[in-house]
Amino acid sequence: MRIRVAIVGGSIAGLTLAASLDPQRFDVSLHEERPERRDAGSALAIQPPAWAVLDSLGVGQAARNRAHRITSAALCDATGRHLLRPPGLALHLLLRPALVDLLDSAVPDAVTRRHERVGDPAGLRADLVVGADGVRSVVRRAAFGATLVPRVTPWFALRGLLDGPPPVAEEYWGRGDLAGITPAPEGLTYWFTSHVSDLGAAPHGDDAWRSSSAVDVAEALDEARRLFGARPDRAPAVLAALERARPEDTLAQRILEAPQPRRLVRGRAVLVGDAAHAMTPNLGRGACEAMVDAHVLAREVSRPGVDRASLGRALARYEALRLPPALALPAASRTLMRMALQRRLQPARDAALGAAGALVEAVAPSPRR
Structure with a gap:
């Protein structure tokens, strides 16, 4: 008898899992409240485990074929002065809609898709209920x-895509703010x-996270323009x-931090x-770790001999493999x-990064001529 799996959340993690389970062994249902939100425009770094x-x-x-390779980038101060240039960079960016489309294409036709909000996971008829429903996870x-609800931070994030590639890939750390630009696939x-x-x-209150996505994008763009345009020496890029940037091509979100389950x-x-x-976007690892989670879970529950009776042992192996990065990576990203x-220590931070950058350049091997 097939193992019944209900996947709550139909974005990157949920699609990867649905695509990884053999329909001959698993009866899979994929529950996604708003499928149209999966293709929100942004670019994602794809690292070797995700490949x-x-x-x-x-x-x-x-x-x-659809990714863009970046081999050179720089960390800068707010004015655009280079502080640190990572050596040996080999970064691949893929547009989020492209990744979602590719994962969706790999999902077997036998998977049952339900466009619905899951209010109570206890009502799902399944042997395994998978919470792939993001930082606001109802399954969690x-x-x-x-009590494991997201915490609303004071930080607000904007991101978007523009026509035409920039000449460089740079990230700028200011005093209490950051910004970045990079070439993306499709000449964007x-x-x-x-x-x-x-x-x-407001960044307080037990239920603040519920309404944190209700933001006027045009208002958010105007605020960012005022903030980043307040200094005449800001990096022109x-x-x-x-x-x-246009509101219709921009995502505006307050950054949430979810309490880490043990x-x-x-x-x-x-x-x-x-x-x-859930982690802040600074490491660029969220999408990759989501795919790896789903892949490892599918591998463990698909091992020969795993059935409904032994499913618990397979899940224990998944937890043993994926709990260490689940604890370490969000902490590193928050740091x-x-x-x-940083505000108060911004000058010291920039000085330390500049010194580290000079050291890296001094010890890095010179390119062959």
């Missing part, structure tokens, strides 16, 4: 504790900013991107992706975010 997952699903080469709250520019803002829900499995419920380890948005 392995895409290859296993048979869409790796198609993804490579229902199975792991109602991907840009992003983060700053302290009162837009949307940041100001140019903000001036060209477990990934409880009973028949299991967490993957942002539901398990990097706080460093990037």
